Amino acid sequence: MSDFYRMFVAQLKEIYSAEKQEIHLFPEMIQAAKSGELKKWLKIHFEETKNQVKRLEQIGSELKENLGDAQCEAMKGLLKEWMHVVQPHYQDDVQDAAIIAFIQKIKHYEIALYGSLKTFAKHLKKDKIESWLKESIKEEWQIDKKLTEIAEGHHIGDGINCKACKKSA
Numbered sequence: 431m432s433d434f435y436r437m438f439v440a441q442l443k444e445i446y447s448a449e450k451q452e453i454h455l456f457p458e459m460i461q462a463a464k465s466g467e468l469k470k471w472l473k474i475h476f477e478e479t480k481n482q483v484k485r486l487e488q489i490g491s492e493l494k495e496n497l498g499d500a501q502c503e504a505m506k507g508l509l510k511e512w513m514h515v516v517q518p519h520y521q522d523d524v525q526d527a528a529i530i531a532f533i534q535k536i537k538h539y540e541i542a543l544y545g546s547l548k549t550f551a552k553h554l555k556k557d558k559i560e561s562w563l564k565e566s567i568k569e570e571w572q573i574d575k576k577l578t579e580i581a582e583g584h585h586i587g588d589g590i591n592c593k594a595c596k597k598s599a
């Protein structure tokens with residue numbers, strides 16, 4: 431096996447660990463979200479994340495590699511910040527704005543990883559795996575876009591950020 435292939439597998443282990451760690455926090459994030467719209471999309475992405483884990487397990491069995499023997503320290507660090515995100519004194523929109531900012535950091539990290547992984551799969555001519563990784567990155571892009579929409583709104587002033595800024599002024 432080439433170093434490039436080994437490095438590909440090491441990064442698959444990283445995202446597999448990252449996704450599994452993220453899953454544990456979803457029920458808490460859904461509960462902490464105040465707006466119905468945010469809750470709804472977090473529930474949708476919770477299900478997508480479970481599928482992403484399954485997809486990675488599929489990739490592991492396709493490659494005959496055990497992806498479960500590594501811990502993603504970066505995700506561990508990102509998730510640790512959750513303890514500062516939920517603040518009982520926050521007004522609802524401020525709380526949701528903080529939750530969205532927190533989740534978008536995670537999404538961007540995952541998008542970076544999936545982005546590299548899908549190009550590595552392409553170079554390794556693992557077409558099926560490349561298409562599975564593309565499905566996951568698409569879901570990450572979509573939720574990231576949706577969160578920006580909820581935060582910023584469709585028109586100036588109708589997103590959570592604007593309301594959060596006005597009400598806590």
Ligand SMILES: [Fe+2]
Nearest residue numbers: 449479482540
């Ligand atoms: Fe994910």
